Amino acid sequence: MAQPYHPDPGVSEVNVLTATAGHLHQLLDSGRTTSVDLVKLYLDQISKHNHDGMKLNAINAVVPLDVLLEQANALDVERKKSGPRSPLHGIPITLKDFFLTPSFGLETTCGSYALEGLTASEDSAIAVALRDAGCIVIGLANLSEWGNCKGSNLTAGWSAVGGQTQTPYVKDGVDSDDQWLGHSASGSSSGSAVGTTAGFAAFSIGSESDGSIVQPAVRAALYSIKGTVGDVNMKGSMSGGAGFDSAGPLAKSVEDCADVMEVLLPGRDFRSHLTKSWSGLHIAYLDYKTSQFADWICKATPEFDDEHERAMINAMKKIDNLGGKVSYNAPLLMPDAIMEKYGTAKIGALLTHDLAFTFKRFFALFNNPELKSAQDLVDFNNEHANLELPPDHPSQSVLESAAKDTLSHEKYTQDLEYLRKSYRAAVERCFEETGADVIMASGESYLTSIASGAGYPIASVPLGFSSYNGRPHRMEILARNGEEEKMLRVMFAWEASFPEARRPPLLLVEWEKATGPDL
Template identity: 30%
Template sequence: MQHVGIRPAALAAALVLSSSCGAAKARDAGDDDAFASIATLRQAYATGALTPAGMTRLFLHRIETLDKAGPSINAVLEVNPDALSIAGKAPRKGSLAGIPILLKDNIDTGDRMLTTAGSLALATKPAPHDSAVAAKLRKVGAVILGKTNLSEWANMRSNHATSGWTGRGGLTLNPYVLDRNACGSSAGSGAAVAAGLATVAIGSETDGSIICPASMTGLVGIKPTVGLVSRTGIIPISSSQDTAGPMARSVADAAAVLGAIAGSDPRDPATKDADKHATDYTKFLDPNALRGKRIGVARQLAGIEPNADRALEHTIALLKAQGATVVDNVEIPHLKELSEHEIDVLLYEFKHGIDAYLASRPDQPMTNLADLIAFNDREAAKEMPWFGQELFLQAQDKGDITDPKYIEMRDRNQRLAGPEGIDAALAKDHLDALLAPSWGPAFVNDLVLGDHVVSGDPTVGGVSAPAAIAGYPSITLPVEFAHELPVGVVFFGTKWSEPTLIGIAYGVEQKAQAYQRPKFLPTLPIK
């Protein structure tokens, strides 16, 4: 397994370079600054107390000492060799000017870093161009610090996979308790931000890949409406469900990043209406946002894990105390039907999407899914020591996305999850949003048997499924801890309802005040 870190010589050179980048009165960034918010850093940059180069140097040091050594979180696959040079030239203006950010390793960057989805099959040359997300981040002055580990191929290779494991990078650990899982597929993005290895990160989700890792690493994660954020240059699974989104330690930081990456892109037809809805989402950080809101509790997605249920009850109390009306036990129609064909739709779309993506990458030798399957067979000792590639094989057997069977399943799923599901539940009780427990505390890593996820209704696939299949937005945030592990809740709503969800989450966050820095415990003590 390859572990790409910072070479000592490169780190020493980076420190020399960075020393010339800051103003004379700037202080050295310390470990507390690693957990500073975007607003705090921007203020410190404006006064000269801190510099983007100084913060970048701090994060590079923490990646070297916490991620690659020490607790060895293994969240960061690769650091940007140009990060300090970029930070030294960071603009003063821009919503994320000088803010160090990590990207999941399925998001193209047209620089010296690789984009591999964690697979050795793509570990050849960098992508030729920035993804739309990376280009937008550069435009607002963000410092792209590196790439994070993930679940290989975003958990689309095997039903028996362990989240956060890749052939290229090994297993990402949960920084709260190191023998616990960080969930997936955006495991590295979640673990890195929780551990203070970057200010914020970008993850991606098809179904649960932002919401679950954010929940299990104590973060705020926003899964946007499909079509709000361009997927151009992101290794795909599903054209109907994929989206990138922010992972952060606060609602305010997540809102700031979402505003930076949202918008239309002619290369992604799903985003044709994005410019009508994209905005500065920090405008909705109103501490009184809960007053007058009507929020429905989706009890269908509760009752599975007791710690998650306690977090749900805690949240209901917070909502009521701040003037929200809570409508309990709201039924989402068709919930159990959503699992019937979701995977079939994803298999069709993955085969089509991955072939199209590989065609856009002449920098590497893989041309289609069949090539990837053959590569894994040849490199089975490195790529398949723990689990196989049955999902790849099933996808390869699917027909084209012009297949009427596929089209019928896709349209049915989206109709039942969206207009006849979430929208119907909202309309029946005149609700602004729906609430459910998120995943319970992080489960123990098990490379032999794979993930042990306790979440929502297992016949649905988890609390993320309704919004994911509908293409509607959801947001998770921590509300308490159980056994040293964060536990959160999920709010979700209709298409383009990000402003409402952000306001609700911010109101809950201000009262819950649940974020805690991780302790890097080796395991939980037996009492």
């Protein structure tokens, strides 16, 4: 892990807890800082608070310093000679430890010792696209191991390699009695969210099948987007473009999200949709109580829930007053009701089959002929149980189910196609009855599962902070497939209307004040 570095005084304008990529771009263009200085600054923050300081455990691997400084210097020189490649030129970022990065000097593990020391044969398409845009990938972020595809009742943000990612917003960290969403950083892109809000990078790229970007993002008071399934190139990631997975940014500003999406979905102009006006925007709002997670996912906490619901209703009223239109109690079937009405397959069964063939394809990209299937991974974990199956995280039930998968790929394809149609029919009914542009709901709701089933994009915006435990709360935004532009317009208007919803972690701010700048 990186040791403390002391950047030149010229970088003193940068507060890593608040700096957006857009702000850094301005400083770089004006010559008030350099990418070399930014790299040193972010590495210093990682060194202070990843495994020391607040012990956030948000980063699994960092690129060697000499490699980073050489890359940063080259980008500084290029900026002076020919200008920036994109608004993200020279900006230090992280990727979820889910994307292959062998030529970057990083060893992708997905949080598992099974991949430790192995070499992959190719870089992920996303990593290459971001590098081509001028980004500096400084490290890989911790995650719920295998993207939360390992076992049941595992704490969100835990991996064998990275340990337990901790939220910097809630005092005393993870509550062992509420393992998934309650007090945790949420998952599976846990380290991406925590690292971004803790100043380890300007932004991060996460992946999501069902909530794995948007839920940890707003647990960290960030903005985020999961792109339309199938539109973002997932080649070279653990999912490899499976039926429910996509990727997107976790960032401190909507502008940063738009700039990243222009890299991930080339040829589309997202920035032109960033207007602060609510005029002409129509939102379908889901009732909190009918769309809220079941207790087994996130234990109901009246002290949090009541305050969160009031904040959402007040936000909707403010949007109404600012020229937008809100349809309350929007008619959207929840997943169980969709399955009952249309007779769809269970998403869990399809995800299990996804895993079975995904592992075969992913393992083929590594130089270990003994690791070929989900069963091989199950066997590895059993043989290294002291590392992979410790007493507090003993389950690999999801992997075991994938290893026993017997669903034919033909049947899987048929069931997935019908499930897509069914979920989209439910969403379209909501849009048609309300006339809305997007659907918004609590971040504690099943909207992520609706987006997953439909293959639609979903985004999140911060809303405020609970007086119960300081945990951020938020809302999520769903649009039709390929309509990221509408989500970004809503997000930008939201950012202008609710600037107080985004703030750095007070626990981390207070830590820095108490320890002084030279720790």
